[in-house]
Amino acid sequence: MLGLLVLLSLFAGRLFQLQGLDATAYADEAAAGRLRTQVLHAERGTITDRNGVALATSVDAVDITTDQTKVADPAAEARALAPVLGIDVATLQQRLTGTRRFGYVAKAVTPQQWHRATRLDLPDTVGLPGIYGVKTSKRVYPGGETGANIVGYVGAEGNGLGGLEYALDSTLAGRDGTATYELSAGGRRIPGADDSERDAVPGRDVRLTIDRDIQWVAQQSIAKAVKATSAQSGTVIVMDPHTGDLLAMATVPTFDANHPGSAPAAARGNRALTEPYEPGSTGKVITASALLEEHRITPETPITVPNRYCRAGKCFKDFEDHGTEHLTYAGTIAKSSNIGTIKAAERLGNLKKLYPYLDRFGVGHPSGLGLPGETRGALPKPSTWSATSGYTMAFGQGYSVNTVQMASVFATIANNGVRVAPRLIAGTTSDDGTLEPAARSASRRVISPGTARTVRLLLETVTSKGGTAPLAAVPGYRVGGKTGTAQRFNPSCGCYRGYTMSFIGLAPVDKPDLVVAVTLQAPRSAIGGGVNAGPVFKEVMSFALEAQRVPPTGTKPPGLQIQRR
Numbered sequence: 001m002l003g004l005l006v007l008l009s010l011f012a013g014r015l016f017q018l019q020g021l022d023a024t025a026y027a028d029e030a031a032a033g034r035l036r037t038q039v040l041h042a043e044r045g046t047i048t049d050r051n052g053v054a055l056a057t058s059v060d061a062v063d064i065t066t067d068q069t070k071v072a073d074p075a076a077e078a079r080a081l082a083p084v085l086g087i088d089v090a091t092l093q094q095r096l097t098g099t100r101r102f103g104y105v106a107k108a109v110t111p112q113q114w115h116r117a118t119r120l121d122l123p124d125t126v127g128l129p130g131i132y133g134v135k136t137s138k139r140v141y142p143g144g145e146t147g148a149n150i151v152g153y154v155g156a157e158g159n160g161l162g163g164l165e166y167a168l169d170s171t172l173a174g175r176d177g178t179a180t181y182e183l184s185a186g187g188r189r190i191p192g193a194d195d196s197e198r199d200a201v202p203g204r205d206v207r208l209t210i211d212r213d214i215q216w217v218a219q220q221s222i223a224k225a226v227k228a229t230s231a232q233s234g235t236v237i238v239m240d241p242h243t244g245d246l247l248a249m250a251t252v253p254t255f256d257a258n259h260p261g262s263a264p265a266a267a268r269g270n271r272a273l274t275e276p277y278e279p280g281s282t283g284k285v286i287t288a289s290a291l292l293e294e295h296r297i298t299p300e301t302p303i304t305v306p307n308r309y310c311r312a313g314k315c316f317k318d319f320e321d322h323g324t325e326h327l328t329y330a331g332t333i334a335k336s337s338n339i340g341t342i343k344a345a346e347r348l349g350n351l352k353k354l355y356p357y358l359d360r361f362g363v364g365h366p367s368g369l370g371l372p373g374e375t376r377g378a379l380p381k382p383s384t385w386s387a388t389s390g391y392t393m394a395f396g397q398g399y400s401v402n403t404v405q406m407a408s409v410f411a412t413i414a415n416n417g418v419r420v421a422p423r424l425i426a427g428t429t430s431d432d433g434t435l436e437p438a439a440r441s442a443s444r445r446v447i448s449p450g451t452a453r454t455v456r457l458l459l460e461t462v463t464s465k466g467g468t469a470p471l472a473a474v475p476g477y478r479v480g481g482k483t484g485t486a487q488r489f490n491p492s493c494g495c496y497r498g499y500t501m502s503f504i505g506l507a508p509v510d511k512p513d514l515v516v517a518v519t520l521q522a523p524r525s526a527i528g529g530g531v532n533a534g535p536v537f538k539e540v541m542s543f544a545l546e547a548q549r550v551p552p553t554g555t556k557p558p559g560l561q562i563q564r565r
Contacts, residue, residue, distance in 0.1 A: 041136045042174030045203035047151055047164060049212040050245075050426055054142055056151045056165065056257070061138035062114035064105040068098040070130030077128045080120045081105070084113055096130070105131065107156065108138040139165075141257035146216050148257040149270040150208070150249055150371075150424070162260065162268050164206065164424075167370050171428060174203035205429040209245035214238055217543045218250035222518065225536045226252045229501075229523035235272040235403045236536065237517040238544050241411035241506070244420035244441035246369075247514075247544065249404070273367065273374040276400040277500045277521065280486025281336045281529070283396025283406075285413060287345050288333065288458055290357040292451040296347040299330040299458060302564045309339040312387035316342060319485055319528060331562035334461035336468045336483055338395040351390025352382040358393070360419070360446045361409045363401055367422045368442075377401040397486060407517035410481075410504045413459075414512035417452040418445050456480050457560060460509045462530075466562050469530035472503055472537045476552045477545060481505020481537065483529035488522060498522040503533035507541055508553045516541045 047056040064085070071077060078092035085092070085106050095105050109117075114133045121127060139154045152163020160169035177200035218236040226234040238248035251271045255263030291297040305325040308315045318338050325337075332340025345351055358364070364379030377400040380389065392398040404422055412419040421441040430436050447455075459480030463473045468483045484502035489495075504517040518533040518540070525532050 037178055037180040039134070040177035040179055040197070040200040041158065042176050042200040043137055043202040044139065044154075044158065044174065045172040045205045045429070047172070047206050047208065049147075049208055049210045049215070050247075051211065052207070053212045055147050055208070055210075055212065056139065056141050058137040059140055060111050061108040061136050062111060063107050063134045063136045064109060064114065064117065065132045065134055066096055066100075066103050066105050067130045067132070068096060068100045068103065071096045072125060072129045073122060076122050077131065080122065080128060081117060081131075084116045084120070085109060108136060143212065143216070144256045144258060145254045146212060146219060147210060148255055149251040149268070149272075150210060151257060153257045153260040153268070163270065163371065164208075166372055168206055168425075171206065172203040175201040177201070207426040207428070207435060209240075209243075209247065209424055209426045210249070211238075211247045211547065214540075214544050214547055215248040215250060218248040218540050219252065219254065221536045221539045222250050223252045223254075225518075225520060225532065226523075229520060229525040229532050231520040231523035233271050233275070233521045234536075235275075235517075235519045236540055237272060237403055237407040237515075238540060239407050239411050239422065239515045239517075241414035241512055241515050242420065244408075244411070244423040244443075245426070246404070246422055246424050247548075248540070249424075269373055270371055271521075272403040273369065273371055274402070275521065276375045276377050276402060277519070278397045278400050278486045278489060279406050279502070280396040280484035280500060281338075282409075282482045282484035282502055282504050283399075284333065284336070284341050284394075285409060285455055285459070285482055286357050286361055286363075287341055287354060287394045288455050289361075289413070289447045289451055290354055291329075291344055291347060292454050293357070293447050294348060294353070297329050297344055299328060299454065299560050301329040301344070303327050303329055303332055303340045303343055305332065305337050305340045305343070309342060311342065311391050314388050314391075316391065326564040328561050328564055330458055330461050330560040331564075333458045333482070334464070334467040334562045336462075336485075341395045342391050345390070345394035351394065352385065354390065354393055355379075355382050357446075358399065360444070361412060362405050362419060363399055363409075365405075367402070367404045367408070369404070369422055369424050371424075375400075375402055377405060396484065400489075403517055403519050406502075406504060406519075407515055410506055410517065411515045412446050413452050413455050414506040414515050415452075416449040417447040418443050456506065456509050456512070457558060459505065460557050461560050461562060463505070464557070467530075468528065469503055469505075469534040469537075471530060472505055472534035472541075474507060474538055474542050474545070477507045478509040478553065478555065478557055479505055479507045479541070480509045483534070485528045501525075501529040501532045503529050503537045505537055505541065507545060508550070509557070510553050510555050513548065513550045514541065514544050516544065 044058045074096040082089045152165035155161045160166035177198045179197045222234040222236045236250040253267040255267045366376045379399045420443045423441045425438045427435045427437040486500045487496040488498045490497040502519040506512040506515045518536045
């Protein structure tokens with residue numbers, strides 16, 4: 001009897017503890033087990049072109065999640081969801097089976113798919129137990145390949161992985177919020193019960209300087225040239241020399257930003273910035289600028305050009321063999337003579353005087369665009385130059401650049417000698433949705449206005465009869481430019497193998513508004529930059545002049561003499 005009383009007293013004590021002393025703790029534990037916290041994803045900012053046309057934007061989507069402990073029949077629910085989500089049954093069943101309280105079934109499905117999923121039932125249930133939907137967004141790129149190497153792409157978690165999506169991730173991403181709520185025993189949300197929420201802060205929109213239509217034409221044109229010449233790659237830059245704004249930056253090979261994983265990593269980068277090359281004869285404009293600025297030459301200066309010219313133990317040649325030519329300095333530019341350029345550069349007295357001009361034109365300096373993987377090129381210090389360095393640098397070999405840097409060199413000449421740093425971001429939106437313009441690009445004078453005007457006249461001879469690029473001429477406009485056919489350094493062998501072929505030009509010559517730079521890497525065609533890159537320049541420049549409503553100036557070229565009289 002005594003033992004029975006002791007046992008009853010123990011039960012009574014435990015009951016008192018459960019009902020009284022531990023009641024609050026057990027209730028809190030039970031409530032905590034029913035609480036769920038979900039992330040409220042911030043809407044990612046839109047990337048647009050200069051006219052507000054979306055290049056990257058976000059659309060509504062739903063993440064389908066699961067509480068595996070609430071799933072009644074993983075196999076049956078997987079069979080029901082498979083045709084809606086387009087995921088095989090075995091994969092879905094694996095995601096639904098287990099004891100995890102949270103897991104993803106499918107990410108970023110369309111609202112229509114989620115609506116269909118909510119209407120699914122099993123024989124003994126209403127709806128699919130343990131299946132939940134969380135509002136999110138999905139990144140889409142309306143242009144597909146257009147501007148993909150500039151804009152970049154995002155990963156599965158919504159973070160930027162390439163291009164501007166990566167470089168401006170903190171601006172575009174915003175800040176996620178959270179929502180906490182209580183679930184019923186059946187796994188349904190209980191409205192109003194212990195709800196708490198911290199709002200998400202949307203990312204800022206970014207407006208680019210790129211013109212989508214010019215970008216599209218540039219990409220189509222360079223793609224045709226790469227295919228026709230069996231080149232390894234190609235780039236096109238379209239630039240406003242007065243503002244530094246890049247209107248197009250096209251790269252081939254490219255990729256569809258909606259499906260970045262389907263392209264190799266090399267195609268997802270931006271070769272216009274990441275690929276260094278020796279510019280070759282397009283670099284002769286820097287030599288011409290130095291000679292004119294130092295008052296060592298005029299367009300009419302006579303220069304005799306033999307078939308070979310030997311200096312410092314090395315004999316130099318032009319792209320093609322020829323007999324002795326009697327040219328003016330303008331003629332050495334028109335015909336892109338390496339020998340003529342060397343003989344002209346020797347008038348500087350010391351070829352190391354080229355170095356400050358190369359430096360001021362931006363060679364060896366980053367563009368400032370802030371995109372990942374950019375090369376600044378290489379400009380050796382004069383103290384490291386070999387006996388032949390000055391001669392090769394005079395005609396554009398022995399230092400390296402990227403395409404944007406070389407476009408900027410010509411833009412400086414187009415802008416009467418003032419270099420305006422390249423610019424890609426036009427502005428961002430403020431919290432109230434108004435556009436905050438980006439800061440104006442930094443500028444500095446590199447050469448005098450008179451020197452720049454004379455260099456432009458020299459460049460005009462290149463597209464005229466007798467020059468190396470008549471195929472680059474644009475009907476109705478005065479066009480100047482320079483061909484480049486440079487030996488291409490191959491790091492795999494540490495040797496020169498193949499060529500970089502290019503054409504960079506400006507229009508109208510007497511009042512330039514646009515610069516277009518075309519580069520082809522390792523084309524199998526050996527004809528030269530004028531034939532391979534010139535037609536791309538013509539097509540892109542023609543369209544850009546029309547798109548920007550640039551009228552012909554109506555002036556006539558002075559007709560510089562190429563051959564000596």
